[in-house]
Amino acid sequence: MIDEMLTDDEHRELPLLFGRVLDGEGGARAIGWVEAQDWQPSREGEVLWIHLLRTHPGVEGWLQERLAIPEPTAELLTSDATRPRAFREGQALVATLRGINFNPGAAPEDMLSIQVWSDGRRVVTLRRAPLQTPRLVCNELDGGIGPVDAGSLVTAITEHLIDRMSHAIVDMNAMIDEIEDETAGNDPVDTLDKIATIRRNCLALKRHMSPQHEALIAISSGAPGWFEDHDRREIAESIARLRRYLDDLDISKESALVLQDDMRARAAANTQRTQYVLAVVAGIFLPLTFITGLLGINVGDIPLAQAGSNGFWIVSGLCGAILVVEILLLRRLKWF
Structure with missing residues (x-):
């Protein structure tokens, strides 16, 4: 040894x-x-x-x-x-x-x-x-x-x-x-x-x-x-x-x-893909947020304010229609 x-x-x-x-x-x-x-x-x-x-x-x-x-x-x-x-x-x-x-x-x-x-x-x-x-x-x-x-x-x-x-x-x-x-x-x-x-x-x-x-x-x-x-x-x-x-x-x-x-x-691509999805989602909900925010202000002469329950469904239907139009437009532009 x-x-x-x-x-x-x-x-x-x-x-x-x-x-x-x-x-x-x-x-x-x-x-x-x-x-x-x-x-x-x-x-x-x-x-x-x-x-x-x-x-x-x-x-x-x-x-x-x-x-x-x-x-x-x-x-x-x-x-x-x-x-x-x-x-x-x-x-x-x-x-x-x-x-x-x-x-x-x-x-x-x-x-x-x-x-x-x-x-x-x-x-x-x-x-x-x-x-x-x-x-x-x-x-x-x-x-x-x-x-x-x-x-x-x-x-x-x-x-x-x-x-x-x-x-x-x-x-x-x-x-x-x-x-x-x-x-x-x-x-x-x-x-x-x-x-x-x-x-x-x-x-x-x-x-x-x-x-x-x-x-x-x-x-x-x-x-x-x-x-x-x-x-x-x-x-x-x-x-x-x-x-x-x-x-x-x-x-x-x-x-x-x-x-x-x-x-x-790869990490950068994943980050960019996530940011892109978030940007698309934000773009879809931006008009809807604008409409609901506009109708929610506390001033007189707000449209449909006196329409009762029908006003809610009218606004909901309008938002739904805008959402469908946005989705169709984004798909046509091949954004997603």
């Missing part, structure tokens, strides 16, 4: 979340914090991977003292500056990448960051909040089917980050399809709220994923020599997949926009 599953409070004493020594054949053995301090490869092909809690006190100083990482780089690796970026520093690769937050109660657009440093013999990854990608790669190593060297380890982490992004995009597309299938029976206000949420998620993911695309290009083009050609090809494939996902986000955003416009057009 990987101790990444533990809470941050349980790691106050040690910054190490887990450690593995890659055997160069797809497997790995666990390594503790004390052994990792002075680790040296016992045979060719071994690579040290330690996954650290970057908020632990002293991590920045340890990176500078033990790994000889320059102070600005160590500060970057432990800071809250999470915008994706990557660069080469001598024979070391430094990168900040982002992944989808699948922790309970989190929204897809709440991206989590992971910092990566490697000199080809050692790989250090750092995180603040729990991220599932390192666990997945570690499980592959424990199962003997993981990466074989530092370059493939960085590539595996990148691939898992991008692969999990696709899940959020697929979920949003499924939600759009569901809304399209149920628009007739749904509450328009509730549906518009769901569409607005989807559009916000698309914009947030696009804002976070676009810099990641640039960071992967920087890794592919500027990584040190230990990052081999097959690793660069894998990164190039990841870049292409990420580009497709960005295009899918644009399509999802446009689909949500079209659906939102359609819902608003």
Whole structure:
């Protein structure tokens, strides 16, 4: 069981979340914090991977003292500056990448960051909040089917980050399809709220994923020599997949926009139809209201005022005749 599953409070004493020594054949053995301090490869092909809690006190100083990482780089690796970026520093690769937050109660657009440093013999990854990608790669190593060297380890982490992004995009597309299938029976206000949420998620993911695309290009083009050609090809494939996902986000955003416009057009049409019916009804009763109001004023010489009960029926008949004439006229004019 990987101790990444533990809470941050349980790691106050040690910054190490887990450690593995890659055997160069797809497997790995666990390594503790004390052994990792002075680790040296016992045979060719071994690579040290330690996954650290970057908020632990002293991590920045340890990176500078033990790994000889320059102070600005160590500060970057432990800071809250999470915008994706990557660069080469001598024979070391430094990168900040982002992944989808699948922790309970989190929204897809709440991206989590992971910092990566490697000199080809050692790989250090750092995180603040729990991220599932390192666990997945570690499980592959424990199962003997993981990466074989530092370059493939960085590539595996990148691939898992991008692969999990696709899940959020697929979920949003499924939600759009569901809304399209149920628009007739749904509450328009509730549906518009769901569409607005989807559009916000698309914009947030696009804002976070676009810099990641640039960071992967920087890794592919500027990584040190230990990052081999097959690793660069894998990164190039990841870049292409990420580009497709960005295009899918644009399509999802446009689909949500079209659906939102359609819902608003339907709501506007319903409102106009209701207003039209009310206008026709008001037009029909306007002359009748005028006649009854005119005959109801309290002045002398009102027609039929002395006609008794016959006056009521005469006025009622007159109003009925006017109503029939109005209806026939409106139908002839095709107003309804």
